[in-house]
Amino acid sequence: MEGTVNSSLAKRAVGVTLGAVVLQLLMIVAFSWPAARTAPNDVPIVTAGPQAAAAAARLDRQLPGAFEASAVADEAAARKALADREAYGAIVATPAGPRVLVASAASPAVAQQLTQLGAQLAGAPAGGAVQDVVAADPDDPRGAGFGALALPLIMSSLAAAVLLTFAIPRLGARAAALVAFSALGGLAVAWLAQGWLSVLPGSYAAVAGVMALAILAVSGTVTGLAAVLGRPGIGLGALTLLLLGNPLSAAASAPELLPQPWGELGQLLPPGAAATLLRSVAFFDGAGAGGALTVLLVWAGAGLLLLGIGGLRGRGGDAAVAPEREPALAS
Structure with a gap:
């Protein structure tokens, strides 16, 4: 029996190692390939x-x-x-x-x-x-600060979704904490971006609203997937929004500078839509904001809907994220 257990653990270790290598390669490709192929396209x-x-x-x-x-x-x-x-x-x-x-x-x-x-x-x-005609913020003329906002905003929203999923077993309380985190996070990030970093002009209320909606879209999606699918939902959400969403967001360039159709796909994900919507409200008085706003609302609504479905299926609590246990060894 002990030999069988050791063999099983060895196979699991090999599988996890190979999976980690594949994930590493995918992340390097996802983040490096769009940057290496940046060029104007229509x-x-x-x-x-x-x-x-x-x-x-x-x-x-x-x-x-x-x-x-x-x-x-x-x-x-x-x-x-x-x-x-x-x-x-x-x-x-x-x-x-x-x-x-x-x-x-x-x-x-x-x-x-x-x-x-x-x-x-x-x-x-x-x-x-x-x-x-419409200049960038004088404190961020090359857009480096604006582009650098995307990754930490996504990662912190993902981390919050995981924390809420594991720390708050009751679905109603988890949903309320999700909305509260999104609202407070939007206010805080907008203050940081406009006050200390000074990379975004425009109305503070409008910028904070966009930040809050972007956080809700990312955190809500991952929290909702976790409520329905359990731990695999966290991985699925994280990979989709981080592995695809961030490098395809075009926050530091433009969707038309990415290889197509990846630039268009990026605008259908929360990071890309958030970058576009932020530019619209901060610099253009909301011009061209309709499509990006719709995308974020759909993702945020889908996340909350998944939370509700998880509650109806009885998987919104501890069952969805309960730690796995090793089978007991026969004596």
Whole structure:
């Protein structure tokens, strides 16, 4: 009997070791591959004037498929397109030559690329023919601080979901603690981002609301999956939101800079939707927020629904996360 137990433990150790190696490789690929393959893919821009259309055609010859240009009436319409988050940049014809408009608040990475292209089009030094219509926060001009918010926000929300699942056996109390954590976390993170870090402008209440909804979407999903599936639900939620959600969030770049269709997929997950919604409320007065807001509401609602289903099935408490026990050895 002892030999059988030792053999079983040895097989389990081998299986766990191999699984850990595979997980490590998957995480490295998930986090490194999008960054290594970052490049513009049909980035929406607008043009104003016949000369600007010719400049856009020149861009398409130089970088096929990088930009998707559409024509607007004049410079005012181009500026409105940027302010409404319909485009990342614009090429405007002027008597002195083409001028490029950018919105670095939408994506500093795209704005930097368009700035370099604008200098080439105008034959001027970098930045000489470019105007930033909707600028990023002056304390975070390259968006590094904003992009760095995503990972700790996700990881802390996942950790909270695990803590709530194991520490609070009663489903009703767990749901109440989840909502309270999301609300307080949103207020605290918004204060940190706007006050101490100074990486987000805009209304504190609006930013805090987005943060709270993002936390609820992540924590609620994992807590709900744990209530229905038990421990496997925690792993499933963590892998989906951390392994896929964070590297595909485009928080430090833009969805159009990721390999497709991964950039589009990232916007359907809470981290990507949260990054888009935060940019909209902080820099663009809510323009372009509808889709991202819907995604977060669906995920948050699904998490709460799963909590309810777990309660109805009687798996919302200790049964879902009860520690496994080794079978007793025969004497």
